[in-house]
Amino acid sequence: xxxxxxxxxxxxxxxxxxxxxxxxxxxxxxxxxxxxxxxxxxxxxxxxxxxxxxxxxxxxxxxxxxxxxxxxxxxxxxxxxxxxxxxxxxxxxxxxxxxxxxxxxxxxxxxxxxxxxxxxxxxxxxxxxxxxxxxxxxxxxxxxxxxxxxxxxxxxxxxxxxxxxxxxxxxxxxxxxxxxxxxxxxxxxxxxxxxxxxxxxxxxxxxxxxxxxxxxxxxxxxxxxxxxxxxxxxxxxxxxxxxxxxxxxxxxxxxxxxxxxxxxxxxxxxxxxxxxxxxxxxxxxxxxxxxxxxxxxxxxxxxxxxxxxxxxxxxxxxxxxxxxxxxxxxxxxxxxxxxxxxxxxxxxxxxxxxxxxxxxxxxxxxxxxxxxxxxxxxxxxxxxxxxxxxxxxxxxxxxxxxxxxxxxxxxxxxxxxxxxxxxxxxxxxxxxxxxxxxxxxxxxxxxxxxxxxxxxxxxxxxxxxx
Amino acid sequence: xxxxxxxxxxxxxxxxxxxxxxxxxxxxxxxxxxxxxxxxxxxxxxxxxxxxxxxxxxxxxxxxxxxxxxxxxxxxxxxxxxxxxxxxxxxxxxxxxxxxxxxxxxxxxxxxxxxxxxxxxxxxxxxxxxxxxxxxxxxxxxxxxxxxxxxxxxxxxxxxxxxxxxxxxxxxxxxxxxxxxxxxxxxxxxxxxxxxxxxxxxxxxxxxxxxxxxxxxxxxxxxxxxxxxxxxxxxxxxxxxxxxxxxxxxxxxxxxxxxxxxxxxxxxxxxxxxxxxxxxxxxxxxxxxxxxxxxxxxxxxxxxxxxxxxxxxxxxxxxxxxxxxxxxxxxxxxxxxxxxxxxxxxxxxxxxxxxxxxxxxxxxxxxxxxxxxxxxxxxxxxxxxxxxxxxxxxxxxxxxxxxxxxxxxxxxxxxxxxxxxxxxxxxxxxxxxxxxxxxxxxxxxxxxxxxxxxxxxxxxxxxxxx
Numbered sequence: 001x002x003x004x005x006x007x008x009x010x011x012x013x014x015x016x017x018x019x020x021x022x023x024x025x026x027x028x029x030x031x032x033x034x035x036x037x038x039x040x041x042x043x044x045x046x047x048x049x050x051x052x053x054x055x056x057x058x059x060x061x062x063x064x065x066x067x068x069x070x071x072x073x074x075x076x077x078x079x080x081x082x083x084x085x086x087x088x089x090x091x092x093x094x095x096x097x098x099x100x101x102x103x104x105x106x107x108x109x110x111x112x113x114x115x116x117x118x119x120x121x122x123x124x125x126x127x128x129x130x131x132x133x134x135x136x137x138x139x140x141x142x143x144x145x146x147x148x149x150x151x152x153x154x155x156x157x158x159x160x161x162x163x164x165x166x167x168x169x170x171x172x173x174x175x176x177x178x179x180x181x182x183x184x185x186x187x188x189x190x191x192x193x194x195x196x197x198x199x200x201x202x203x204x205x206x207x208x209x210x211x212x213x214x215x216x217x218x219x220x221x222x223x224x225x226x227x228x229x230x231x232x233x234x235x236x237x238x239x240x241x242x243x244x245x246x247x248x249x250x251x252x253x254x255x256x257x258x259x260x261x262x263x264x265x266x267x268x269x270x271x272x273x274x275x276x277x278x279x280x281x282x283x284x285x286x287x288x289x290x291x292x293x294x295x296x297x298x299x300x301x302x303x304x305x306x307x308x309x310x311x312x313x314x315x316x317x318x319x320x321x322x323x324x325x326x327x328x329x330x331x332x333x334x335x336x337x338x339x340x341x342x343x344x345x346x347x348x349x350x351x352x353x354x355x356x357x358x359x360x361x362x363x364x365x366x367x368x369x370x371x372x373x374x375x376x377x378x379x380x381x382x383x384x385x386x387x388x389x390x391x392x393x394x395x396x397x398x399x400x401x402x403x404x405x406x407x408x409x410x411x412x413x414x415x416x417x418x419x420x421x422x423x424x425x426x427x428x429x430x431x432x433x434x435x436x437x438x439x440x441x442x443x444x445x446x447x448x449x450x451x452x453x454x455x456x457x458x459x460x461x462x463x464x465x466x
Numbered sequence: 467x468x469x470x471x472x473x474x475x476x477x478x479x480x481x482x483x484x485x486x487x488x489x490x491x492x493x494x495x496x497x498x499x500x501x502x503x504x505x506x507x508x509x510x511x512x513x514x515x516x517x518x519x520x521x522x523x524x525x526x527x528x529x530x531x532x533x534x535x536x537x538x539x540x541x542x543x544x545x546x547x548x549x550x551x552x553x554x555x556x557x558x559x560x561x562x563x564x565x566x567x568x569x570x571x572x573x574x575x576x577x578x579x580x581x582x583x584x585x586x587x588x589x590x591x592x593x594x595x596x597x598x599x600x601x602x603x604x605x606x607x608x609x610x611x612x613x614x615x616x617x618x619x620x621x622x623x624x625x626x627x628x629x630x631x632x633x634x635x636x637x638x639x640x641x642x643x644x645x646x647x648x649x650x651x652x653x654x655x656x657x658x659x660x661x662x663x664x665x666x667x668x669x670x671x672x673x674x675x676x677x678x679x680x681x682x683x684x685x686x687x688x689x690x691x692x693x694x695x696x697x698x699x700x701x702x703x704x705x706x707x708x709x710x711x712x713x714x715x716x717x718x719x720x721x722x723x724x725x726x727x728x729x730x731x732x733x734x735x736x737x738x739x740x741x742x743x744x745x746x747x748x749x750x751x752x753x754x755x756x757x758x759x760x761x762x763x764x765x766x767x768x769x770x771x772x773x774x775x776x777x778x779x780x781x782x783x784x785x786x787x788x789x790x791x792x793x794x795x796x797x798x799x800x801x802x803x804x805x806x807x808x809x810x811x812x813x814x815x816x817x818x819x820x821x822x823x824x825x826x827x828x829x830x831x832x833x834x835x836x837x838x839x840x841x842x843x844x845x846x847x848x849x850x851x852x853x854x855x856x857x858x859x860x861x862x863x864x865x866x867x868x869x870x871x872x873x874x875x876x877x878x879x880x881x882x883x884x885x886x887x888x889x890x891x892x893x894x895x896x897x898x899x900x901x902x903x904x905x906x907x908x909x910x911x912x913x914x915x916x917x918x919x920x921x922x923x924x925x926x927x928x929x930x931x932x
Contacts, residue, residue: 248685448918
């Protein structure tokens with residue numbers, strides 16, 4: 001791709017837009033953090049970082065970049081795992097983390113209007129203080145809501161409540177040419193032309209930059225109870241999940257975990273898990289408005305699990321106990337990361353009755369390819385997080401084994417009618433696997449759409465379908 | 467637009483694909499029904515009607531039409547209200563109502579796979595017999611699921627359960643060039659490139675033809691209770707709705723209705739409504755798994771209504787009584803239609819705390835323009851159905867008044883940050899209003915997307931954003 005190199009006059013122009021020298025970073029003032037995300041396996045320092053505070057600033061920068069053919073990459077908290085926020089071709093990084101205001105809670109319409117830089121943990125805290133509920137619950141609470149929308153983040157509660165897409169009513173975005181437009185709004189229904197809002201959701205900053213979002217809220221469930229259910233082995237644990245779904249009791253979350261992950265997490269956090277004697281566990285949550293209502297729901301599920309070979313059913317109905325369990329679950333990624341030298345991940349999603357088959361496949365692969373693989377994930381929605389660990393492998397051997405492992409896994413996911421990414425997105429790292437997974441026609445349509453929004457290909461180039 | 471006129475050889479070719487002379491209609495064999503929908507105000511007889519039974523037939527017809535530049539319009543049950551299924555430029559109508567098989571109920575993944583011609587009423591019946599639930603509940607039960615997906619139909623239960631979009635997990639579609647592709651699947655989460663599935667939903671047959679759909683199901687709530695709540699006037703009824711939403715009790719449905727509509731419906735059905743003494747009513751439904759759970763929920767709402775001036779709260783907890791009420795509600799459209807010579811409708815959606823303001827505006831308009839206007843609709847989700855009645859107006863006067871009334875209403879909807887259509891779509895009839903409502907950039911993007919899918923503009927031309 002042929003972009004204009006950033007020159008002094010470009011820097012001067014961006015500075016004139018921002019008009020606050022501390023918010024325009026160049027050269028050595030650009031923190032190393034801006035060159036990568038949490039795990040994307042790619043590094044590139046941008047030429048300019050613009051820490052914007054308003055939609056107008058975003059619009060003016062885009063307009064200038066469009067006219068001058070300079071690539072632009074939007075960035076939130078940088079917690080992505082596939083390199084989507086890395087400025088592959090340099091140019092300008094627009095850092096939206098400073099646009100972090102909660103703009104309006106509209107209790108009559110049950111909507112929350114926010115800027116994109118609001119952190120997920122701040123958003124949840126705010127709405128819960130108002131006795132309301134924003135259900136999407138990705139593990140990474142320090143991600144921004146803009147990033148969550150851009151990847152259509154899922155999280156634990158997808159089993160019952162769905163994903164980020166289901167809670168976005170309206171978006172204000174800046175198009176690659178700098179125009180500011182609105183898609184959707186506070187309305188509950190909408191059949192007014194193609195749903196451009198839904199096209200932006202999950203587009204990983206390649207079609208437009210999100211500068212405002214109107215989110216749908218629910219009433220806060222008054223009570224939640226977690227069940228930790230030990231099984232003699234993982235197969236039996238995971239194979240119970242389709243039976244739970246079939247029983248028509250819908251838990252809020254169903255996670256699976258193995259002793260190894262729990263032990264790693266105990267070591268990482270320096271805290272004991274309520275139980276780590278068994279090989280495998282299901283962790284379920286139920287929520288509702290009364291203890292009785294929830295009990296009725298989980299009694300049945302507990303029985304299904306015991307019939308399917310569960311060793312026990314541990315009920316956590318105090319907030320402290322639940323927090324300790326979910327904290328351990330939340331630390332899996334960090335604990336695994338701390339246990340090795342480098343790692344990469346596979347975030348496939350398969351139909352939920354295929355999870356057991358996929359996990360078994362990763363075991364076989366671990367033996368066959370002689371590489372350490374750790375798996376945990378959302379058994380209730382079919383979204384797996386599989387980590388391939390480098391340990392002491394040499395660079396070239398690591399690359400070779402990693403590629404081989406990934407090829408096997410993505411082929412398996414395709415065979416099971418799964419998709420490349422359940423919630424982490426495609427970014428840079430998964431582009432080759434998305435290409436293999438989609439039909440030629442589908443890829444051509446995606447590229448055509450990219451071209452409609454961004455004919456000069458200046459917005460986050462090299463990502464998703466390129 | 468410059469299309470090839472249909473000739474004898476084209477008819478012969480279509481016949482060779484279908485290979486069943488009774489499924490290819492031409493000339494006088496084309497029933498008049500194929501020239502219009504339920505209310506679109508436009509008529510055009512197609513040159514050929516192909517009553518397809520398989521995806522392959524659709525694919526072959528599209529391929530031929532694409533190569534030969536013949537326009538194609540997909541049609542389900544023809545229950546639309548905006549002319550989307552009318553072949554404006556003639557050519558081929560593909561009638562999908564014969565592709566009406568329920569293909570698979572997957573209880574482990576809680577999905578139902580269907581052909582597009584399955585009627586909504588058949589679909590609901592089938593899943594409910596299996597103790598499962600497909601929540602979208604548009605008034606028109608003889609519509610096809612393919613049509614529902616194409617308009618992103620909403621219905622009564624959107625307040626609690628959302629709209630059709632929220633229940634479509636995967637689609638098989640035939641592209642304008644005849645290629646068969648799949649978007650999404652049985653998976654619960656998906657962040658694998660742009661959501662083309664969501665682009666097809668609500669695109670009214672202009673981007674591709676839906677030939678199969680994978681739908682998400684829920685467990686069937688065990689019980690439902692309806693409350694019919696009389697108010698001294700409509701203002702007080704509607705102004706109560708934001709208070710209900712704010713109270714954090716989410717009913718399944720909240721409809722508003724006026725005595726005039728009830729009386730018309732009583733006459734039309736020849737059946738008495740439980741109460742028609744009051745000027746205005748709210749009709750609410752609550753569902754759940756036990757009587758106690760539901761009671762807890764509606765007790766609070768009943769109190770809010772009484773505090774807000776409701777005259778009474780009539781509880782219907784028998785199936786017969788509920789059916790009689792909802793049947794009356796379901797007959798409003800037909801009853802109004804039967805009361806006049808001709809009518810047209812406005813299907814705007816506004817934020818739910820703006821419903822009262824919009825309805826008041828239609829009253830003022832009725833007086834100001836001296837034309838009969840009837841309104842009912844979904845108070846709980848902000849989607850209004852406003853009918854403008856011709857009565858004994860002469861043709862030119864009717865057109866003039868209708869246009870004037872519509873202009874006023876769409877401007878008002880825009881002022882209230884509403885959208886042109888909540889659930890009926892744009893089709894042919896609402897194209898000018900969509901154009902006025904969207905920004906130039908948004909319209910250009912929609913047209914660009916249309917061009918990506920359908921560069922020859924042969925699929926349902928003249929609709930949505932043209």
